[in-house]
Amino acid sequence: MxxxxxITWAQEASAEPVTVGDVxxxxxxxxxVVRTPRGGFVWNRPSAVIVERSGQVRxxxxxxxxxxxxxxxxGLGLAIAVASAxxxxxxxxxxx
Amino acid sequence: MTxxxxxxxxxxxxxxxxxxxxxxxxxxxxxxxxxxxxxxGQPVTAEGYTVITAAEVTSGGGFGxxxxxxxxxxxxxxxxxxxxxxxxxxxETGAGGGVGGGGGGGGGxxxxxxxxxxxxxxxxxxxxxxxxxxxxxxxxxxxATMLGLLRARRRARKR
Numbered sequence: 001m002x003x004x005x006x007i008t009w010a011q012e013a014s015a016e017p018v019t020v021g022d023v024x025x026x027x028x029x030x031x032x033v034v035r036t037p038r039g040g041f042v043w044n045r046p047s048a049v050i051v052e053r054s055g056q057v058r059x060x061x062x063x064x065x066x067x068x069x070x071x072x073x074x075g076l077g078l079a080i081a082v083a084s085a086x087x088x089x090x091x092x093x094x095x096x
Numbered sequence: 097m098t099x100x101x102x103x104x105x106x107x108x109x110x111x112x113x114x115x116x117x118x119x120x121x122x123x124x125x126x127x128x129x130x131x132x133x134x135x136x137g138q139p140v141t142a143e144g145y146t147v148i149t150a151a152e153v154t155s156g157g158g159f160g161x162x163x164x165x166x167x168x169x170x171x172x173x174x175x176x177x178x179x180x181x182x183x184x185x186x187x188e189t190g191a192g193g194g195v196g197g198g199g200g201g202g203g204g205x206x207x208x209x210x211x212x213x214x215x216x217x218x219x220x221x222x223x224x225x226x227x228x229x230x231x232x233x234x235x236x237x238x239x240a241t242m243l244g245l246l247r248a249r250r251r252a253r254k255r
Contacts, residue, residue: 013132023219025215029135042155044153046210066226066230074234
């Protein structure tokens, strides 16, 4: 019987291209897959869009604004906590 | 513990095999979320624009099962503690004692819209979808933490 996490990997794959007029759009997604003998976990999110127009290829990143702002708030909270801890007044012991 | 068992070991093993098969099917469904098609929706065209939705998808699941043999009706307590350890004749007849087993599993999936891809006359644009509820909750949590820190600092100054 196998034990522990068997396979963990990240993969980037393309979805079906969509052609509208002379523009072809190929969405790409990035997935994190964890496979264990008795279960698994998948985290899949959009990463970018490849746009092909008249022979020119352009890659546009898909930014998760909600996640960025959430992490920003978390970072701000941590920064303030650290700053508060370092700037708190230190009590000095006076010898009798 | 009964001497006349309704479920023999073979039946129990076949039940476990069946459960294993179902668990494998469930895991296939969990791992289907790793496909790019799970993230992007079908293109919708209206008024000269083609729109594709993009979402973050998370799924997970797991299961577990087990079975064993209870103390035998034998007095010498030589019954095997597990099915694997049981002698072949006991596996066929279930003569090693009571047979017990169980299993369970669970799973879930979650999706959250991230952006909308619009293909129109002015080119391809990606419009982010902002989850204000999540942001409000994160902001409230950060604010409450800061308030707690400030209070703790004030108390420290007073001492």
